[in-house]
Amino acid sequence: MAEELPGTNVAADTAGGDAFLAAGQPLLRIEGVAKTFGTFRAVDGVSLDIGAGEFFALLGPSGCGKTTLLRMLAGFEAPDEGRILLGGKDIGQALPHERPINMMFQNYALFPHLSVRDNIAFGLKRAGMPRADIAARVAEMVALVKLEGLEKRKPDQLSGGQRQRVALARALARRPQLLLLDEPLAALDKKLRENTQAELMELQRRLGMTFIIVTHDQEEAMTMADRIGVMKSGKLAQVASPRELYEAPRSRWIAEFVGDINLFDGESKLRDGRRLVIGTRDAGALVVAEPREAVGTGKLAVAIRPEKVKLSRHGPVSEAGRETAINTLDGVIADICYLGGTTTYKVKLDTGGMLQASVANSARLDVDAYSLNQHVVAWFTPDDCVVLQS
Numbered sequence: 001m002a003e004e005l006p007g008t009n010v011a012a013d014t015a016g017g018d019a020f021l022a023a024g025q026p027l028l029r030i031e032g033v034a035k036t037f038g039t040f041r042a043v044d045g046v047s048l049d050i051g052a053g054e055f056f057a058l059l060g061p062s063g064c065g066k067t068t069l070l071r072m073l074a075g076f077e078a079p080d081e082g083r084i085l086l087g088g089k090d091i092g093q094a095l096p097h098e099r100p101i102n103m104m105f106q107n108y109a110l111f112p113h114l115s116v117r118d119n120i121a122f123g124l125k126r127a128g129m130p131r132a133d134i135a136a137r138v139a140e141m142v143a144l145v146k147l148e149g150l151e152k153r154k155p156d157q158l159s160g161g162q163r164q165r166v167a168l169a170r171a172l173a174r175r176p177q178l179l180l181l182d183e184p185l186a187a188l189d190k191k192l193r194e195n196t197q198a199e200l201m202e203l204q205r206r207l208g209m210t211f212i213i214v215t216h217d218q219e220e221a222m223t224m225a226d227r228i229g230v231m232k233s234g235k236l237a238q239v240a241s242p243r244e245l246y247e248a249p250r251s252r253w254i255a256e257f258v259g260d261i262n263l264f265d266g267e268s269k270l271r272d273g274r275r276l277v278i279g280t281r282d283a284g285a286l287v288v289a290e291p292r293e294a295v296g297t298g299k300l301a302v303a304i305r306p307e308k309v310k311l312s313r314h315g316p317v318s319e320a321g322r323e324t325a326i327n328t329l330d331g332v333i334a335d336i337c338y339l340g341g342t343t344t345y346k347v348k349l350d351t352g353g354m355l356q357a358s359v360a361n362s363a364r365l366d367v368d369a370y371s372l373n374q375h376v377v378a379w380f381t382p383d384d385c386v387v388l389q390s
Contacts, residue, residue, distance in 0.1 A: 025088060027052040027210050028073075028178060033082035033092075034234075035068055042068040044234035045082070050212065055204050057225035058214045061257070065234040066214045070180050073212070074103045086177065102176040106183040108167035110155040116142070117151040120169045127174065141169035144203070161192045168200075172207070181213040185220065197223050218258050222246065230254055246305075248292065252388045255303045262304045262355055263388075275382050278302055282353025287326045288385035301388045306358035308384035311345060311370065316379045328379045329355060333370050345370060347378050 026049035035043040043065040050056050058066040071077045073084060075096035084092045091099050110119050120141050124134045142148055145165040155163055164184065171179055184200075185193045201224055204211050215221050221228050222242040229239045238250045249255040252263065266280030274290045278300055286302050310316070316328060334354070335346035340361070347355045355378050370376055 026050055027054075027087060028212075029083075029085040030069075030073075031083045031085070033069070033072060033079045033084060035065075035072060035077060036080050041234050043072070043079075046231075046234075046236055047082075048229060048236060048239065050210060052210055053208050055201065055211045055224060055226045056213070057221035057228045058212065058231060059216070059218060059221040059228050059258075060231035061216060064231040066231045067182060069231075070103070070182055070212065070214050073178070074101055074180055075099050100177040101180060102171040102174060102178075103180040103182065104167050104171040104184050106186055108155075108163050110163060110166055110170075112155050115152050115154060116147060116158070116166050119155070119166050120173055123170065123174050137173055141173050144172070145169045160187055160189075161196060164188065164196065168203075172209075176209075178210050178212065181211060183215055184213065185215075185217075193220075200224065222258075230257065248386065249303070249388070252301055252303075255386065255388060260306050260356060260358070262306065262309070264302045264353060266300060266302060267298065268300055276387065278387070280353075282351060283329055283349060283355070284351045286385065287382045288387050289382040291387040299389075303386040303388055304380055304384055306344065306356045307342075308380050309355060309357035310379050311347070311357050311359060311376045312379070313374075313376060315377045326382055327385075328377055330375070330377055331355065333372050333374045333376060336370070336372060343369065345376075347376060349378070 028048075028050040030046055030048040030050075033043060033046045034041065046065075046069060058069065060066045068077060072079050072092075075091070075094060075098070079092050082092070083090050086099070086101070091101075111122065114122065117138055120138050121134050124137060129137070138151075142151060145168055147162065147165055147169065150158065150162065155166070158166065164187075168184070181200075185196055188196060197220065200211075213221070213224065222245075225242065227239060227241055228245055230237045230245065232253060238245060238254050240248075245254070245258055249258060255261050256263070264280040264283045264286065266278045266286070269277045269279045269285065271277075276288050276290060278286050278288060280286055280302060283302075288302055329347075329349050329351065331347040331349040333345055334348040337344040337346075338361075342358050342360055345357045345359065347357060349355055357378060
């Protein structure tokens with residue numbers, strides 16, 4: 001008999017969970033969870049609430065602890081400290097098959113000798129579901145992930161995207177309360193990955209199920225997730241919506257990790273009403289809007305996203321109803337990167353620094369494009385800037 005895959009045979013007992021959720025509690029609560037391997041603390045006191053029906057992403061670089069945290073949720077690792085509550089029940093020490101949780105693995109872990117139908121049915125058979133019910137459930141899953149006509153094929157007769165769908169159907173077949181996705185799109189090419197992202201989002205909305213995805217791809221996390229938890233060195237550095245994470249990063253590290261950013265180090269010089277003037281080494285004095293959270297008076301960094309930076313040949317262009325630009329910087333075009341929808345320009349500033357600007361290609365021809373070594377004026381408003389503790 002084939003060896004059972006961890007996480008395929010999961011408990012479906014949700015008694016008491018619905019009443020708990022009706023009381024306004026999160027589906028999943030992680031309280032001070034830690035995991036140590038030898039002297040290495042892979043997960044360090046993580047606390048997090050995830051609601052029912054939420055699409056949540058754990059984002060971070062390799063080795064930050066996100067996969068270890070996912071494995072503790074699945075039951076493949078036991079926490080050394082803290083609690084994991086699902087529907088109000090502590091599952092921290094429960095075995096994988098005792099949890100109403102399923103996990104889709106990065107390499108899909110399909111049985112090569114079983115057909116699509118039998119791969120999907122595997123966990124249902126191990127759970128003792130009646131044959132007629134298995135057949136109906138498998139047909140439902142095949143239709144759900146659009147694999148009709150491929151039921152008799154073996155994994156080696158499928159494309160990468162089709163194998164991914166089989167793994168997803170198998171993970172969903174037992175109707176878990178929580179689905180865990182460990183880098184599920186990493187093996188797909190760019191176009192297929194984008195299509196699969198859209199399909200996963202639509203599937204999650206249709207099922208109303210809670211998904212937690214682990215990824216190191218910022219664009220993937222921001223495209224798919226309702227909220228993102230960014231991990232660094234075993235800790236949660238920030239939990240926020242994609243927009244808040246991008247527009248209001250809590251630290252310099254997050255600002256640099258999520259998307260492209262211009263950063264100018266400096267010190268606060270003076271306050272002008274509800275604005276700060278920050279003297280920077282590479283861009284001179286910059287006027288910024290008052291930060292949402294208080295910052296110290298020591299070393300600071302001014303962050304500006306490239307798409308917030310405007311370029312012109314002669315200076316800021318006034319726009320009706322919008323604040324006149326206060327921050328203007330002269331320079332020359334040092335590098336150009338054409339990306340289709342946008343062009344990224346690197347501007348060597350007269351003040352010595354380098355500034356990156358992302359400009360939408362609104363015209364089919366390059367009538368508004370800039371050329372290498374051309375003089376330009378870069379400009380942005382105080383509200384375009386984010387002040388970070390350096």
